[in-house]
Amino acid sequence: ELKVEQNPLFLSMQEGKNYTIYCNYSTTSDRLYWYRQDPGKSLESLFVLLSNGAVKQEGRLMASLDTKARLSTLHITAAVHDLSATYFCAVDFNTNFGNEKLTFGTGTRLTIIP
Amino acid sequence: NAGVTQTPKFRVLKTGQSMTLLCAQDMNHEYMYWYRQDPGMGLRLIHYSVGEGTTAKGEVPDGYNVSRLKKQNFLLGLESAAPSQTSVYFCASSRLGRGDTQYFGPGTRLTVL
Numbered sequence A: 001e002l003k004v005e006q007n008p009l010f011l012s013m014q015e016g017k018n019y020t021i022y023c024n025y026s027t028t029s030d031r032l033y034w035y036r037q038d039p040g041k042s043l044e045s046l047f048v049l050l051s052n053g054a055v056k057q058e059g060r061l062m063a064s065l066d067t068k069a070r071l072s073t074l075h076i077t078a079a080v081h082d083l084s085a086t087y088f089c090a091v092d093f094n095t096n097f098g099n100e101k102l103t104f105g106t107g108t109r110l111t112i113i114p
Numbered sequence B: 001n002a003g004v005t006q007t008p009k010f011r012v013l014k015t016g017q018s019m020t021l022l023c024a025q026d027m028n029h030e031y032m033y034w035y036r037q038d039p040g041m042g043l044r045l046i047h048y049s050v051g052e053g054t055t056a057k058g059e060v061p062d063g064y065n066v067s068r069l070k071k072q073n074f075l076l077g078l079e080s081a082a083p084s085q086t087s088v089y090f091c092a093s094s095r096l097g098r099g100d101t102q103y104f105g106p107g108t109r110l111t112v113l
Helices: none
Strands: A004-007 A010-014 A019-025 A032-037 A043-049 A055-058 A061-066 A071-076 A085-092 A102-104 A108-113 B004-007 B010-013 B019-025 B031-037 B043-049 B065-067 B073-078 B087-094 B108-112
Touching (some): A004 A085, A019 A032, A019 A085, A032 A071, A043 A055, A043 A061, A043 A071, B019 B031, B019 B087, B019 B108, B031 B073, B043 B065, B043 B073, B073 B087
Parallel strands (some): A010 A108, B010 B108
Antiparallel strands (some): A004 A019, A019 A071, A032 A043, A032 A085, A055 A061, A085 A102, A085 A108, B004 B019, B031 B043, B065 B073, B087 B108
């Protein structure tokens, strides 16, 4: 079964602190995506990770991919209020019935407290 | 350049009614997708298309039909709406398939009474 699990599901953190969101997936893949969703809004692409060991950074966010461990992390450095949102990871599994299918995690709702 | 647009933004239906959701993209993308998002769950793929005139089933296709008569448009139809189809529907498009970023529309909030 194709499963993508994120933890934590909810996260409240103070401004200025660091934290990491984890994304585990159930079977082989070397393509993983991170998205951000603000309340009532659409999804915005953050990172596309396409190989083992890939690391990408944008501002206070850094994402990495370990395909051997089937794990991706989204690290937040010195959090600011603007980062409050729900973060989704999505995995592109190599399936028999088509290769255009993303499986999404349930999301991590991040709240940054002043 | 509007990106991906969806109409309508909100809709309330009674059980058994039908409707069509329209997705349009102006980025000349080949691939288009329909997802649904339910509370506490990630997005689930309903149907997708890899080019004009093509459609394929996703993870949760039952109760929905789609058409891609023009490259820029992807229509999602509900023939006989059920309360279980109450959800937020997102359309997305991408230039390529695997490994390419999907760009999402603003969503349609559908309530079936």
